[in-house]
Amino acid sequence: MTSSPTDLSAPYPPIMPFDTGYLSVDGIHNIYYEQSGLKDGVPVVFLHGGPGAGSSPRHRQFFDPMHYRIIIFDQRGAGRSTPHAELRNNTTELLVSDIEKLREKLGISKWHVFGGSWGSTLALAYAIVHPDRVLSMTLRGIFLMMQKEIDWFLYGIKTVFPEVWQDFVNVLPENERSDILGNYYKLLTHKEQAVRLRAAQSWAAYESLCCTLLPRPGMVEESKTPDHALPISRIEAHYFLFNKFSPDNYLLKNIDKIRHVPATIVQGRYDMVCPPETAFALHDAWPEAEFIIVPDAGHSAFEPGILSALLRATNNFRAIKSKIA
Secondary structure, three states, rough: OOOOOOOOOOOOOOOOOEEEEEEEOOOOOEEEEEEEEEOOOEEEEEEOOOOOOOOOOHHHHOOOOOOOEEEEEEOOOOOEEEOOOOOOOHHHHHHHHHHHHHHOOOOOOEEEEEEOOOOHHHHHHHHHHHHHHEEEEEEEEOOOOOOHHHHHHHOOOHOOOOHHHHHHOOOOOHHHHHHHHHHHHHHHOOOOOHHHHHHHHHHHHHHHHHOOOOOOOOOOHHHHHHHHHHHHHHHHHHHHHOOOOOOOOOOHHOOHHHOOOOOEEEEEOOOOOOOOOHHHHHHHOOOOOEEEEEEEOOOOOOHHHHHHHHHHHHHHHHHHOOOOO
């Protein structure tokens, strides 16, 4: 039995977790996790974006709760994990390790992996290291942490959102705008909280305004709350500066390790945060993966066409029932 929506334009109904907790992963970080859906269902792990964006209750609603055991967690420094917005011991390699520690703690042999934006980066990085633990992959708004993608985010968006970009860089003196990332990082790690928060809210608003094809009322205000703005801006800047892959195209070069894994790639045609060029490159390297271009969408997972494609993917992957290695 499934509880599939009558159409794929709306997510599954809201549900509450049957289990929540914290996993201590080192001497600094404690990772919040939760489980919802079917206790003995097929496990799926949700990897949120950012890095630093954190998870929310609505992320449970991508999955059929009568089929999936839905595992959601907040990555280091994000959401309900502690310490809040912490940059120490915060690397992609450590996040991959955290996913494995969580899998082992929960007694899971294999699971489906779902990730969008930075979550797609982390999903790929995890699967490349642990391909034998992955039943399927649902990836959205592809980001591969290549320098040209970071440059687009910091400078290229100006070509489409010039007024939004101008507000973004107005936080910096004009003579510091040739190095937006480095000089923003100085503000985001400033000793004064007010300086950090002002820069964080500007960064978060910039990303939010470029995230959807059409403006979404209230989205910018939500993004500027300190609980959201500080971790997403600080952790993104930290990763862009200090956690790039080597070589730059590491994920693409290692796709052969996971080409046997069933996968769906969902990409908005007008995604300004993670432009479609990257998703095309991923599919070129991984032709076996289903590739869906949503013609009337930007970056957000909750735009109608993207939501529909993601629901269809997670529903289709219900046919993969194995929970045994």
